[in-house]
Amino acid sequence: MSPIDKDGMLIDSRVLLRRSASIEHGELSGVRAIVVHQTDSSSAQATLNGYQNGGNGAHFLIDKNGQIFQTASLLKRCYHVGRLIKSKCLAIDKSKCDSATMAKVLAMTWVKQIAEIDALERAKSYPDRYPVNSDSVGIELVGQHIDDDNYEAVTAPQNTSLQWLASELYTHFSLKARDVYRHPEVSYKNPGEASTARWQ
Ligand SMILES: [Zn+2]
Known part of the structure; x- marks a missing residue:
């Protein structure tokens, strides 16, 4: 090393x-x-x-x-x-997403959706995000x-x-x-x- x-x-x-x-x-x-x-x-x-x-x-x-x-x-x-940032649970393992929250987010317009996903993800710590x-x-x-x-x-x-x-x-x-x-x-x-x- x-x-x-x-x-x-x-x-x-x-x-x-x-x-x-x-x-x-x-x-x-x-x-x-x-x-x-x-x-x-x-x-x-x-x-x-x-x-x-x-x-x-x-x-x-x-x-x-x-x-x-x-x-x-x-x-x-x-x-x-x-x-x-993107949603790691959505990309890798949907069972790890909060399904009720994610359903609401995915119903938003794209611009709102990606901002909301970013906020939800940043509340987590790595490697959950x-x-x-x-x-x-x-x-x-x-x-x-x-x-x-x-x-x-x-x-x-x-x-x-x-x-x-x-x-x-x-x-x-x-x-x-x-x-x-x-x-x-x-x-x-x-x-x-x-x-x-x-x-x-
Ligand atoms: Zn780059």
Whole structure:
């Protein structure tokens, strides 16, 4: 296992440290899960440049050649999940949903429904709900959006690096492969994002 230093940076020859404090938003008090993304950028450099301007970002970035960059401290929160999370019980095991409440929510208009689901979910804690920014690490893989349903394929070197990085994070934060999610599972995104990412 490679060490994480006092600033929350993973120290290993495989990781280039390119921290952008401007994408860090407060403390990350515990890591319960990992969310895997694709950047919709043409290159790692384009994403690194964008991170200089702050806003949304993730903790790690993996280039198409497999090079890993750490872009934010593991002690800091990044905005990578998005504002509205989906219902985990509805997606995975409907018997775990409160059926009366869910019937009311599902009768609402879409805009009201997704806001209400988000509020209900955030009252739960992980793993009863999907991860949120305050309890997860984000990993971005360089890759572009193709159309409404697809992203370009994750490369083999990206998946090799993702597997190594995930195994490091499992050890540091006592996670398992089931604690890794593709972004569209967690929130309302292009279903193709990270669909070809493999971490086990
Ligand atoms: Zn994403």
